[in-house]
Amino acid sequence: MPSYRRAATGVAALSAATALVGLTPTSAAAHGAVFNPVSRVAACYAEGPETPKSQVCKDLVADSGTQPLYDWNEVNIANAAGQHQALIPDGKLCSANREKYRALDWARMDWPATSVAKGPFDFKVRVTAAHAGTMTVYITRPGFDPTKPLKWSDLDATPVAVYNTTRTATDGYYNFTGDLPARNGRHIVYKVWQRNDSPEAFYSCSDVDFGGGTTVPPVKAQAPTEAKIAAGATLSTVSHAGHGGDEQAPALSAEAAGTPSSPLLPALAGAGALAAFAGGSLLLSRRRNASAA
Numbered sequence: 001m002p003s004y005r006r007a008a009t010g011v012a013a014l015s016a017a018t019a020l021v022g023l024t025p026t027s028a029a030a031h032g033a034v035f036n037p038v039s040r041v042a043a044c045y046a047e048g049p050e051t052p053k054s055q056v057c058k059d060l061v062a063d064s065g066t067q068p069l070y071d072w073n074e075v076n077i078a079n080a081a082g083q084h085q086a087l088i089p090d091g092k093l094c095s096a097n098r099e100k101y102r103a104l105d106w107a108r109m110d111w112p113a114t115s116v117a118k119g120p121f122d123f124k125v126r127v128t129a130a131h132a133g134t135m136t137v138y139i140t141r142p143g144f145d146p147t148k149p150l151k152w153s154d155l156d157a158t159p160v161a162v163y164n165t166t167r168t169a170t171d172g173y174y175n176f177t178g179d180l181p182a183r184n185g186r187h188i189v190y191k192v193w194q195r196n197d198s199p200e201a202f203y204s205c206s207d208v209d210f211g212g213g214t215t216v217p218p219v220k221a222q223a224p225t226e227a228k229i230a231a232g233a234t235l236s237t238v239s240h241a242g243h244g245g246d247e248q249a250p251a252l253s254a255e256a257a258g259t260p261s262s263p264l265l266p267a268l269a270g271a272g273a274l275a276a277f278a279g280g281s282l283l284l285s286r287r288r289n290a291s292a293a
Contacts, residue, residue, distance in 0.1 A: 032073050032127035037114035037206040038221035040104050045072040046224040056110045060103040070236045073128050080201035091149035094205035107149045112221035113207040118182040128240050130169040133195040137161040140187045185213025
C-alpha cells in the first residue's frame with residue numbers, strides 16, 4: 001500500500017475515534033427541589049419558563065434565560081463535602097454560589113411564597129435521583145429583613161427539620177415533618193442536602209409568609225405538576241431520569257472544569273481501540289512491504 005494511502009487510513013481511524021468522543025452524552029445528573037414550601041426555582045418553573053406570570057420570575061428569565069428553570073433540580077455543589085459556609089459566601093446562599101442561578105439570590109419581596117403557621121409542617125421534596133444523606137432545613141431568625149441578601153447569620157442555628165434520606169424515594173418524593181417556630185411576616189426556609197455517598201450537596205430557598213406583616217399579601221407559590229415536569233424534561237441540560245441513589249459523584253457542576261467521567265469512559269475505550277487498530281494496520285502494512293522487497 002502506498003505511504004499516502006497508509007497515512008489516510010490512520011487519519012480516518014483517528015478521526016472516527018475523535019468523532020466518537022464528541023458524540024458521547026455529557027449531561028449531568030440532577031436531583032431535586034423543595035415543593036413544600038415551594039422553592040424559588042420550582043415556583044418560577046411552575047409558572048412556565050417561556051411565559052412566567054409573576055414579575056420576579058419574568059425578571060429572572062430576562063436576566064438569566066430559561067435554562068435555570070428547566071434545570072430546576074440542579075442547584076448543587078459537586079464537591080461540598082460539608083463545607084457549605086466555606087464554599088458559599090453571604091448573599092449567595094440561594095444560588096449555592098452558582099452563576100447560572102444568580103437570580104435566585106435576589107432580595108425581593110415579590111417572590112411567590114407559601115403561607116405557613118407555627119407548629120408541625122409537612123415538608124415535601126421532589127427528587128429525580130434519591131441518595132443516602134442528610135437533609136437539614138433552617139428558617140431565618142426573628143427580625144429577618146427579606147429586602148437584604150440572605151446571610152448565614154440570618155439562619156436560626158436550630159434546624160426546623162433534619163431528615164436522613166435513603167436511596168429510594170416513594171413516588172419520587174421525600175416526605176417528612178418538621179416544626180416551624182413562631183414568626184411574623186415573610187421569612188426564608190433554607191435547605192441543605194448533603195449526600196453521604198459522595199461529597200455532593202444540594203441547596204434551596206423557599207419563601208414563606210406567616211402573616212401579620214405589613215407587606216402586601218404574597219403571590220401564592222405553586223409547585224410544578226408531574227405533567228409540567230415531564231413536558232420540560234427534554235429541554236433540560238441535566239438528567240431527569242434518576243439513577244436510584246447511585247454512589248457516583250455527579251458528572252459536573254456548572255463551574256467545574258473537566259469532563260464527566262462515567263459517560264466518557266466508553267468513548268475513550270472506543271477511541272483507544274480505533275487508534276490501536278490504525279497503528280496496527282500501519283505496522284502490518286510496513287512489514288508486508290518489507291517482506292515483498
